[in-house]
Amino acid sequence: MAQLNTKIKLYAKANGVNSIDFLSEVKLQDDSNGQGAYIKEWNLDIPQPTSEQLATYEDEANAEEALNTVYSNRRSEYPNHNDCIHALLDGGDTLTDLQAKRQATKLKFPKT
Amino acid sequence: MAYIGQNLDRFSNVEKLDVITPATATGAGPYNLTQNSTAFTPINANSLVISIDGVIQYGNFSVNNATVTFDAALSDANTCDFIYQMGIGLISTPADDTVTTAKLEDGAVTTAKILDNNVTVAKLPTTLDISGNTVTLPASVSGLGTGITNAQLAGSITDAKIIGLTSSKLTGALPAISGTSLTALNATNLGSGTVPTARLGTGTADATTFLRGDQSFAEVGGGITEADQWRLSASQALTTLDTTTLLSGVWERNDTAGYSQIGTGMSESAGVWTFPSTGIYYIDVRFVFLSAGGGSEYNEVDIWSTLDDSSYTQQSSGTIAVQASSIDYNASTATFYFDVTDVSLCKLKIQYFIQGNVTLKGSSVKSITHVNFIRLGDT
Numbered sequence: 001m002a003q004l005n006t007k008i009k010l011y012a013k014a015n016g017v018n019s020i021d022f023l024s025e026v027k028l029q030d031d032s033n034g035q036g037a038y039i040k041e042w043n044l045d046i047p048q049p050t051s052e053q054l055a056t057y058e059d060e061a062n063a064e065e066a067l068n069t070v071y072s073n074r075r076s077e078y079p080n081h082n083d084c085i086h087a088l089l090d091g092g093d094t095l096t097d098l099q100a101k102r103q104a105t106k107l108k109f110p111k112t
Numbered sequence: 113m114a115y116i117g118q119n120l121d122r123f124s125n126v127e128k129l130d131v132i133t134p135a136t137a138t139g140a141g142p143y144n145l146t147q148n149s150t151a152f153t154p155i156n157a158n159s160l161v162i163s164i165d166g167v168i169q170y171g172n173f174s175v176n177n178a179t180v181t182f183d184a185a186l187s188d189a190n191t192c193d194f195i196y197q198m199g200i201g202l203i204s205t206p207a208d209d210t211v212t213t214a215k216l217e218d219g220a221v222t223t224a225k226i227l228d229n230n231v232t233v234a235k236l237p238t239t240l241d242i243s244g245n246t247v248t249l250p251a252s253v254s255g256l257g258t259g260i261t262n263a264q265l266a267g268s269i270t271d272a273k274i275i276g277l278t279s280s281k282l283t284g285a286l287p288a289i290s291g292t293s294l295t296a297l298n299a300t301n302l303g304s305g306t307v308p309t310a311r312l313g314t315g316t317a318d319a320t321t322f323l324r325g326d327q328s329f330a331e332v333g334g335g336i337t338e339a340d341q342w343r344l345s346a347s348q349a350l351t352t353l354d355t356t357t358l359l360s361g362v363w364e365r366n367d368t369a370g371y372s373q374i375g376t377g378m379s380e381s382a383g384v385w386t387f388p389s390t391g392i393y394y395i396d397v398r399f400v401f402l403s404a405g406g407g408s409e410y411n412e413v414d415i416w417s418t419l420d421d422s423s424y425t426q427q428s429s430g431t432i433a434v435q436a437s438s439i440d441y442n443a444s445t446a447t448f449y450f451d452v453t454d455v456s457l458c459k460l461k462i463q464y465f466i467q468g469n470v471t472l473k474g475s476s477v478k479s480i481t482h483v484n485f486i487r488l489g490d491t
Contacts, residue, residue, distance in 0.1 A: 005354035022354035023465070030352050032360040032383055037352060072406020072469065075436035 002061030004028055004037040008049070010057040010064065015046045073109040078102055125199020127152070132195070134164065134186030141173075141181035145195070151178040154197045163193035338375035338388055338487035341366040344474025349404065356414065356465050358383040359472075366479055378485050385460040387452045390491045396484040397446045397462055399430070400473040407436030408468030415448045416461040424461055434470055441473070453491050 005028060012020055020026050027041035042048040079087070079098050087098035129152055132143040145152045154160050154175050162169040164186070172183045309317035315329035324330050331337075345364040350357070360383030365373070376388035387393060399413040412431045416424040430444040452458040462483060464472070473480045 003351075003353055003355075020354075022467075028355035030355050030357040032358040037355045037357075040356070068406075072404070072436070075407060076403075076405030078436075080437065 002058055002065055004039075004054070006061040006064050007054045007057040008039075010060055011049045011054060012044065012046065017044060017046060020044070067111060070109045070111050074105050077105045077108070127197040127199060129195040129197065131192040132180070134188070134190035134192060136185075136187040139185035140183065141186075142176065142179035143181070145175070145178045145180055152197075153178045155199075159198050161194075161196040161198060163195075165190055166193060336374055336486065336488075338377070338391070338393070338485065340373045340375070340377040340485045341371065341479060341482060342378065342380065342485075343479040343482035344472060345476045347402075347474045348472045349469070350464065350466050350472055351469050353467060353469070354465070356463050359462050359464060362474065363483075364476060366482070368477060368479075375487065383461055385462070385485075387450075387455050387458065387460075387485075389487070390452050390455060390458075391487045392489050392491055393450045393452055394484075394486045394488055395448045395450055395460065396486075397428075397430075398443060398482055399445075399464065400441060400443045400480045401432060401434050401466075402471040402473050403434040403437050403440040404469040404471055405436065406468055407434055407440070408466050408470045409433045410465070410467040411442075411444060411470055412465040413444045413446045414463040414465065415446045416463060417448070417450055418459050418461075419453075419457055421457045421459055449488070451491050 005022060008026060008028075009020060012018075022028060025043045026039065027043075028037045029040035030037040039048060079101055083098060087095040127147060130146045130149060132145070134143075145154065157173060157175045157180075160173075160175065160180070162173065162180070169182070173180050175181075309329075313323050313327035313329050315321065317323075317329045321329040321331055342363045342365050344359075344362055346362070348359075348362055363380050365377065378388065379386045395415060397413055397415055399411075401408070401411045410431060411434060412429050414426055415428040417427050418424045427450075428446040428448040430446040432442045432444040434440045434442045450458065450460065
């Protein structure tokens with residue numbers, strides 16, 4: 001099941017709001033009581049969505065989160081910033097090897 | 113022969129009285145005794161010589177003041193011949209030691225006949241009962257010594273009669289007296305001993321309290337009476353993003369050897385922290401985040417409190433980022449001074465907010481992500 005924040009982002013984007021600050025504009029709360037997260041405070045200009053409206057974004061949100069997982073996995077195995085800078089400065093085989101590692105990571109965590 | 117030829121009325125101290133006139137109406141008497149028509153009181157009946165009808169009367173009459181009464185009635189036919197009083201001048205001076213007690217009339221020795229300071233103790237009875245008399249002592253009596261015993265003292269000796277009471281008379285167990293009488297007792301007159309704590313002030317006096325200037329016992333301020341540490345018992349994978357999430361059911365009190373809390377300690381139920389007693393508490397929450405791989409730019413630890421066990425307010429937060437790496441750690445801290453005025457209403461929650469998946473590091477053998485509660489003082 002997709003997370004509430006993902007579905008709200010998609011709902012907001014569909015209503016003309018491309019980014020949300022979840023520390024002020026929309027505040028979500030999870031009381032860790034098994035009921036899951038809920039909207040505690042809604043400060044966007046667009047109407048607060050109903051549960052039914054958010055449910056329509058379930059599939060799209062799952063796909064978004066899967067993609068985010070891919071990106072997260074890739075970030076965890078990509079060469080770090082220092083290695084990248086050295087490769088760019090050194091060029092040659094160092095850069096070629098780094099590019100090969102990045103490509104291997106992408107293949108390990110494909111988007112689809 | 114002395115006095116021959118002398119009339120009786122010439123005898124020294126022999127008095128001739130006027131004769132009486134016996135009368136049937138008067139009978140035995142009393143008849144007034146006169147001398148030259150003036151009332152005459154004889155010494156006694158025995159000193160009178162009365163002749164009635166030529167017969168000397170003796171022992172058959174009595175006198176009372178200036179009257180005489182006969183034992184038998186007289187009549188008009190009787191005639192009084194004469195009456196003489198035989199004065200003391202007729203008695204010769206007795207020889208020494210010849211006047212016996214019998215010769216003295218009872219009660220005849222008057223006070224004036226006793227020479228001053230001549231009645232000796234031997235002349236007083238062994239038991240002298242003068243209870244019917246009033247004994248008046250002079251203002252100053254010397255020589256009484258110890259002759260007057262306690263038993264002979266009745267009633268009370270008033271304060272005015274006591275001019276000095278030495279300390280030697282106050283030794284031993286003194287009688288119970290009212291403390292209100294000790295009005296002049298001051299601190300310098302207290303020698304040794306212990307004043308009971310109950311007399312020093314109000315409140316509970318024991319090893320944990322001291323006596324304040326307002327004469328009340330109070331606990332020593334400034335001491336730590338509560339200190340407790342809890343920790344995340346195991347690492348938690350945090351995946352609920354962009355959501356303030358209560359951290360619940362994952363805490364344990366530090367139980368590693370060497371740890372010791374002070375006081376009763378905190379209690380936690382369903383993520384709600386309850387304090388053991390009122391007071392001002394210092395709360396120190398330390399979260400250690402580990403990147404889950406993809407990194408998380410915003411990771412926040414929050415302290416929320418309520419004063420009514422219902423409506424919570426965010427009091428403190430600490431934020432930190434963890435980079436995209438499998439070994440990137442970072443720690444965030446939130447602190448708060450909480451004035452706990454009512455343990456049933458003042459509660460606490462610890463929550464977090466993350467933007468990417470992270471691991472909150474915990475352990476059951478050492479404190480990594482943990483929270484410290486220290487009671488600093490009274491509310």
